[in-house]
Amino acid sequence: MKSIVIAKSNSRAKWRSYSSLATITSLSLALGIAGIVLCTGLLLSTSALAQDTESVDSTAIDSNGSVLEEVPSPASNVFAEDTPNDKGKSATVTWDLSPEDTIGGIVDGYLILRSESPSGPFVDTVGNVTIGKTEALDNNATDGVEYFYRVDMYRSEVAVDGSKLLVGSPSTVWGPITTSPQWFHGKRGIMLFIFLIVAFSILQFISQAQSGKSKIWMVNILFIILLGYLYSWVIAVIVAITLALFIKDFFSTEEIFLRKIGGIEAVEEAIGRATEMGKKIFFIPGIQDMNDVQTIAGMAILGRIAAVAAEYETWLEVPVSKSMVMVTARETMKEAYSRVGRPEMYQEAQVHFVTEDQFGYAAALDGMFVREKPATIFFMGAFFAESLILAETGNEVGAIQIAGTAMPSQLPFFVAACDYTLLGEELFAASAYLSREPRQLGSLKGQDVGKALFLVAMMIGLVIVLAGEVVKVPDWLYLAQYFSID
Amino acid sequence: MPDASPIGIFIAGLLTLGIFSFLYKDNPVYKVCEAIFIGVSAAYWAVEYFYSALYRKFWLGVFPPAGSGVEADLLLWGGAILGALMLCRMIPKINWLSRWPLAFIVGATAGLYMMLFFVSNAMKQIESTMQPLIQDSLLETLGSFTIAIGTITGLIYFFFSKEHKGIFGGAAKVGIWVLMVTFGASFGYTVMSRMSLLIGRMDFLFNSWATNFGQMF
Numbered sequence: 001m002k003s004i005v006i007a008k009s010n011s012r013a014k015w016r017s018y019s020s021l022a023t024i025t026s027l028s029l030a031l032g033i034a035g036i037v038l039c040t041g042l043l044l045s046t047s048a049l050a051q052d053t054e055s056v057d058s059t060a061i062d063s064n065g066s067v068l069e070e071v072p073s074p075a076s077n078v079f080a081e082d083t084p085n086d087k088g089k090s091a092t093v094t095w096d097l098s099p100e101d102t103i104g105g106i107v108d109g110y111l112i113l114r115s116e117s118p119s120g121p122f123v124d125t126v127g128n129v130t131i132g133k134t135e136a137l138d139n140n141a142t143d144g145v146e147y148f149y150r151v152d153m154y155r156s157e158v159a160v161d162g163s164k165l166l167v168g169s170p171s172t173v174w175g176p177i178t179t180s181p182q183w184f185h186g187k188r189g190i191m192l193f194i195f196l197i198v199a200f201s202i203l204q205f206i207s208q209a210q211s212g213k214s215k216i217w218m219v220n221i222l223f224i225i226l227l228g229y230l231y232s233w234v235i236a237v238i239v240a241i242t243l244a245l246f247i248k249d250f251f252s253t254e255e256i257f258l259r260k261i262g263g264i265e266a267v268e269e270a271i272g273r274a275t276e277m278g279k280k281i282f283f284i285p286g287i288q289d290m291n292d293v294q295t296i297a298g299m300a301i302l303g304r305i306a307a308v309a310a311e312y313e314t315w316l317e318v319p320v321s322k323s324m325v326m327v328t329a330r331e332t333m334k335e336a337y338s339r340v341g342r343p344e345m346y347q348e349a350q351v352h353f354v355t356e357d358q359f360g361y362a363a364a365l366d367g368m369f370v371r372e373k374p375a376t377i378f379f380m381g382a383f384f385a386e387s388l389i390l391a392e393t394g395n396e397v398g399a400i401q402i403a404g405t406a407m408p409s410q411l412p413f414f415v416a417a418c419d420y421t422l423l424g425e426e427l428f429a430a431s432a433y434l435s436r437e438p439r440q441l442g443s444l445k446g447q448d449v450g451k452a453l454f455l456v457a458m459m460i461g462l463v464i465v466l467a468g469e470v471v472k473v474p475d476w477l478y479l480a481q482y483f484s485i486d
Numbered sequence: 487m488p489d490a491s492p493i494g495i496f497i498a499g500l501l502t503l504g505i506f507s508f509l510y511k512d513n514p515v516y517k518v519c520e521a522i523f524i525g526v527s528a529a530y531w532a533v534e535y536f537y538s539a540l541y542r543k544f545w546l547g548v549f550p551p552a553g554s555g556v557e558a559d560l561l562l563w564g565g566a567i568l569g570a571l572m573l574c575r576m577i578p579k580i581n582w583l584s585r586w587p588l589a590f591i592v593g594a595t596a597g598l599y600m601m602l603f604f605v606s607n608a609m610k611q612i613e614s615t616m617q618p619l620i621q622d623s624l625l626e627t628l629g630s631f632t633i634a635i636g637t638i639t640g641l642i643y644f645f646f647s648k649e650h651k652g653i654f655g656g657a658a659k660v661g662i663w664v665l666m667v668t669f670g671a672s673f674g675y676t677v678m679s680r681m682s683l684l685i686g687r688m689d690f691l692f693n694s695w696a697t698n699f700g701q702m703f
Contacts, residue, residue, distance in 0.1 A: 296595060444647060465618060
């Protein structure tokens with residue numbers, strides 16, 4: 001019998017030792033037979049998986065070589081595999097609970113140990129979970145390296161000298177396995193189809209906005225059939241119902257209708273006001289970099305505002321807090337000024353860097369607002385705690401302010417302190433509204449198809465949930481599982 | 487501020503008061519504090535980016551120290567080349583090359599966030615909305631219905647290609663009311679957290695700074 005001591009061991013009260021050699025021999029023999037039977041069973045049950053396993057003794061003894069009285073049975077059916085649908089470097093280890101895994105029992109938890117050899121040593125602790133858990137992730141694996149895993153039950157004791165003691169029973173070894181990243185997320189197939197259907201709806205409306213009638217929407221019929229065949233006919237029917245609501249629009253040759261948005265309607269008026277007053281306009285693109293979609297949306301809006309400002313010959317100033325945003329804003333404005341035939345009016349100094357620091361940027365903008373007293377201020381992008389500081393100062397100097405952000409926590413401040421606020425997605429739609437370009441209009445209309453799809457799915461789902469609750473159908477939440485993609 | 491020197495605490499207090507003076511009106515003291523704040527922060531971030539991006543990430547990534555056991559990450563050269571292209575802006579003849587890294591960043595961002603938002607803002611939202619409506623207590627049941635109705639009407643408000651009139655318009659109006667009530671609650675909550683920031687600053691002025699001031703003079 002091999003001694004198994006996971007951490008520092010000393011004598012302790014509860015785990016009493018047997019002094020009799022005969023007792024040790026007989027107990028060891030009994031446990032050995034039990035171990036052989038258990039390992040044989042495990043070997044038979046796992047042989048089909050053709051994995052290399054090795055049985056390990058399950059008797060725990062302390063550092064003095066004494067057999068422990070209450071030896072917890074090891075975890076059984078230990079299994080490890082490369083974590084599916086991830087970016088690699090992760091293995092998932094599962095096991096069956098030990099019979100002693102009960103609250104108040106003799107087990108405190110499980111240690112997940114890793115080694116690059118089936119014979120150990122298993123000194124690399126990659127996980128430590130409490131009782132009742134049957135799964136753990138090893139997120140520190142190196143892709144391509146073969147690993148073996150063992151799950152040891154442990155009991156935490158405090159030794160006489162106050163040191164912490166871990167002692168327990170090891171499981172069988174499972175391995176080898178290697179980790180690797182996956183190119184495709186196997187559980188997101190349904191998402192791919194919904195995404196394709198929305199994408200082709202967008203293409204349909206773009207084509208329609210550019211050149212009248214289009215039959216691209218018919219491709220979606222194929223996707224709906226494939227969606228139903230491969231994943232779920234329930235979802236396929238929901239998608240079909242949604243698209244049917246847009247049938248009339250698919251055949252329309254009229255210009256795409258867009259409802260009025262107050263903040264966008266006021267943009268030209270705000271620029272005109274600055275022109276009449278002979279004052280400048282400030283455009284604040286937020287404090288995030290170009291890797292934020294809100295900043296990208298802000299740049300698209302800047303292009304439209306710059307074009308109008310150039311036509312009106314009004315000075316537009318863009319102080320920024322990120323170097324990449326500065327470069328992008330300069331390119332955007334240069335292109336806008338050229339587009340309206342005023343390239344000579346554009347000056348690089350219109351877009352200038354202030355500082356990366358959030359509140360340093362806010363302090364600088366406040367100073368600019370009070371000293372230069374702009375007629376109009378646009379806040380378009382991602383904002384954080386500086387939002388109210390800026391909007392309040394702009395309000396104080398009497399500027400007309402139009403804000404747009406998708407930061408839910410900052411929207412209340414803009415709503416309170418600005419004249420107009422573009423809420424969330426209105427920021428992303430603003431560019432299409434301002435430009436009226438067929439491509440952007442078609443895209444907006446196509447996105448409405450996506451929203452309709454989710455709306456219909458939610459409404460049908462809620463009706464099913466409510467009906468299920470009323471008539472006590474047990475699996476009334478089954479529709480939600482199709483949207484569960486973890 | 488246990489590690490700050492007495493001089494440091496003294497200057498921090500003065501700068502705090504200088505920035506607060508803006509509450510009265512723009513003045514020379516605020517201008518000085520503002521200039522110090524902007525200058526110091528700009529320089530700080532320049533140094534920080536130099537060490538974190540250029541030195542630690544790139545230099546040590548492509549030229550790991552000998553004996554460290556770390557392999558050179560050749561992918562970092564891709565970022566370095568894109569970064570170098572940005573500098574082409576300073577050479578008029580080839581300044582068009584600086585648009586490539588911009589295009590790369592905007593395109594990659596759009597692609598990455600498209601899937602991220604599709605998962606978090608669409609799929610997860612639907613899954614979370616389809617929860618049991620009838621709960622144990624009347625209040626919880628009302629809460630569940632509010633979430634369901636608020637989500638649906640809120641979504642209806644964000645339809646751009648359909649006129650908001652009739653039942654659709656009514657639902658959109660409910661949606662904007664739900665949003666505004668949420669904003670009101672969020673406003674109050676955030677103002678309270680800002681008050682705690684103010685209290686923290688006042689605590690600094692009246693305790694750390696005032697004590698330090700008394701000791702210095």
